Amino acid sequence: MKTLKGNAIVGQSGGPTAAINATLAGVIKGAQRSDNINKIYGMKNGIDGLLADTVICLDDYFTSDSAYEQLKRTPAAALGSCRRKLPVETDPKYDETFERIIEIFQKYDIRYFFYIGGNDSMDTVAKLSKYTKDHEYEVRVIGVPKTIDNDLLGTDHTPGFGSAAKYISVVMQEVLRDTAVYTVKAVTIVEIMGRDAGWLTASSALGRVCGLPAPDLVYLPERAFDMEEFFCDVSAALEKKPNIVVAVSEGLQFADGRFVGESTQGGAVDAFGHKYLAGTGKALELAVKDKLGTKVRSIELNLPQRCASHIASLRDIEESFAVGQAAVSAAEQGVSREMMVILRDNDERENYSSVYGHMDIDLIANRTKFVPKHYINERGNNVTDECLEYILPLIEGECYPEYKNGLPVFFEF
Amino acid sequence: MKTLKGNAIVGQSGGPTAAINATLAGVIKGAQRSDNINKIYGMKNGIDGLLADTVICLDDYFTSDSAYEQLKRTPAAALGSCRRKLPVETDPKYDETFERIIEIFQKYDIRYFFYIGGNDSMDTVAKLSKYTKDHEYEVRVIGVPKTIDNDLLGTDHTPGFGSAAKYISVVMQEVLRDTAVYTVKAVTIVEIMGRDAGWLTASSALGRVCGLPAPDLVYLPERAFDMEEFFCDVSAALEKKPNIVVAVSEGLQFADGRFVGESTQGGAVDAFGHKYLAGTGKALELAVKDKLGTKVRSIELNLPQRCASHIASLRDIEESFAVGQAAVSAAEQGVSREMMVILRDNDERENYSSVYGHMDIDLIANRTKFVPKHYINERGNNVTDECLEYILPLIEGECYPEYKNGLPVFFEF
Secondary structure, eight states, X not given: OOOOOEEEEEEEOXXXXXXXXXXXXXXXXXXXXXXXXXXXXXXXXXXXXXXXXXXXXXXXXXXXXXXXXXXXXXXXOTTOOOOOOOOOTTSTTHHHHHHHHHHHXXXXXXXXXXXXXXXXXXXXXXXXXXXXXXXXXXXXXXXXXXXXXXXXXXXXXXXXXXHHHHHHHHHHHHHHHXXXXXXXXXXXXXXXXXXXXXXXXXXXXXXXXXXXXXXXXXXXXTSOBOHHHXXXXXXXXXXXXXXXXXXXXXXXXXXXXXXXXXXXTTTOBOTTOOBOOOOHHHHHHHHXXXXXXXXXXXXXXXXXXXXOGGGEEHHHHHHHHHXXXXXXXXXXXXXXXXXXXXXXXXXXXXXXXXXXXXXXXXXXTTOOOOOOGGGBOTTXXXXXXXXXXXXXXXXXXXXXXXXXXXXXXXXXX | OOOOOEEEEEEEOSSOOSSHHHHHHHHHHHHHHOSSEEEEEEETTHHHXXXXXXXXXXXXXXSSHHHHHHHHTOOSXXXXXXXXXXXXXXXXXXXXXXXXXXXXXXXXXXXXXXXXXXXXXXXXHHHHHHHHHHTTOOOEEEEEEOOTTOOOTTSSSOTTHHHHHHHHHHHHHHHHHXXXXXXXXXXXXXXXXXXXXXXXXXXXXXXXXXTSOOOSEEEOTTSOBOHHHHHHHHXXXXXXXXXXXXXXXXTOBBTTSOBHHHHTTTTOBOTTOOBOXXXXXXXXXXXXXXXXXXXXXXXXXXXXXXXXXXXXXXXXXXXXXXXXXXXXXXXXXXXXXXXXXXXXXXXXXXXXXXXXXXXXXXXXXXXXXXXXXXXXXXTSSSBOHHXXXXXXXXXXXXXXXXXXXXXXXXXXX
């Protein structure tokens, strides 16, 4: 292993999560402890900020442990985010863009580049690795994953998933109590994030393996949705108890590929002539009302699923921090063009433990880890205990922000 | 004051809150401490359960302090709820219904009746007081208010409001961070509960008096909504910064009385021919997209506003508990046909304190406490600091449930 000395830079990209700042804190901590890294810089709004030279020195902000702790408990992306994809070789802006990046790298003597984000961010890592290698600029480039969707290959789970699953499963416990107070027959449909994979929707059922209430029906996008079977399921559930709760993924699709949220609305338009995309929950609410005549409502859990730092998973926050630190160690040891991964060491709920590794980005990028078949029941209207036992350790422990005047105090650059 | 000895019964009615079980715990604690009350019973599903004789002895469940603490931290209505209004004198079922109630009262020797609920529950208290007095059955009947809407007269604020305001203001802090990560111009509209009164929507702006971010625009139902002024406000805000957040009450109405959520949808119908009521946030989202062409989305905070026990206001939970205990003391001292109220002792944020009183129900029932004019700015697009200083002490402190396996453990009868 060749020792590489110089400065490091870190950026955040893609949609916010409750844990992406914990990973940022981990990278900063790792860099500050390193003998090889002198200064740690941050790019504002990801690669956009690198190109615009809106670069700040992070060492100035992190002189005490309390700063790390506050950053770990802050939602969204403290450095700001972007959605830019770097150009491909055939793009006329290719040379210009990468030359600019090298210019900035030289200006700050950047030898370590850490990028925290989802699939698009891994694309940035891959392109940057290739260009710098081809042009003999020595820099180690590492991706650190984050996504609430848990749909990346190669890693047991993704940083950010545990906190989103925690919020969803906790709120589901509350919603189940709320809907149970009346004796009138009623259906409550809860729409949960997850366009392609049903991991977050599955987590709404965690109560079941803990002797707590759980939704009566759970539909994931991995199975084609059948409206007639759905009506049968709902009717059967209503025979057993007056109040039923149904969890559905936003990404539910019929066998022919149409989205449930889209198709049921048919040609509905609003006063301005907009085609009306109501969402899966709303579409199913209207369908149940029409077919069964039951009292029914739908709830979208919405943005708090990805930014509810007020009830994050302590395990997720600690792992997200640790994987940031591990990224720095890996880079120091010569790793580059890789994405950090989390590997589960022990399957048992009580003895859960994990270790951090890294993997070739090309094996991971642009693929989706779906909920496997054996995690869904035969009827396709619920998840198996095995699925829930996989998720449960990831929501362990509660991480709360500090409060002042009754409001959370978050980190600010 | 005449001493009255016998048993007590308590029930819950109307929509759930995060604090209604704290009041139940207070009534039970008060009754157990009382020298005049022998046993404390609970009616399941409010007055429905009384008529059906689904009555349980609560003393059996509360033999330790930990049971109270768990009940205080449990959302929704642990005894179940109902929406039944008792019949008026001209109703053919009048005699039958009230005779049945007296029969149950006699069966359990009920001399104290506590009813925790909203306006309809106070109606039950009034009718029951009158009937028992006219028919010389000696019982003291007390209403204890609960509503997240804070729209009852006579009380400085309502039990349950502080916790709903806490959830809304905390989530707003998170949403403000989430929306700020990108540099693209975008409008986020957050729809908040409150059909008639804007107290909850106002609470979304609490960050402003704490040196924290706050929504750029806030619209309450107390002011007629003007779409053209709204477009001007949004455009002006977008001139100053790229990401703006707008908080709106679900109950916003135009000057002619039409609801914003209803009218903007015009004649839109879905595939089944249902008239489409999208809600205020969605309607304004479509309007902004159409008029300004900006990137825009809407978020409904939904059910967690009333049941998020995972981040309740400690002050609200403690006051809700104390007002339940105070109801028992008042009844012991001869009070009947009254609703408990909370009076603020000290206006200053740091020195907030409150006392408990009671008030003639007829002065309170079927009236609404609106956000007063001087709490709304001249333009009608935000609230004043005075309004926020009134709300701020009510969200003070954090009350969390206990967790096991990563999930909250709530009280169950």
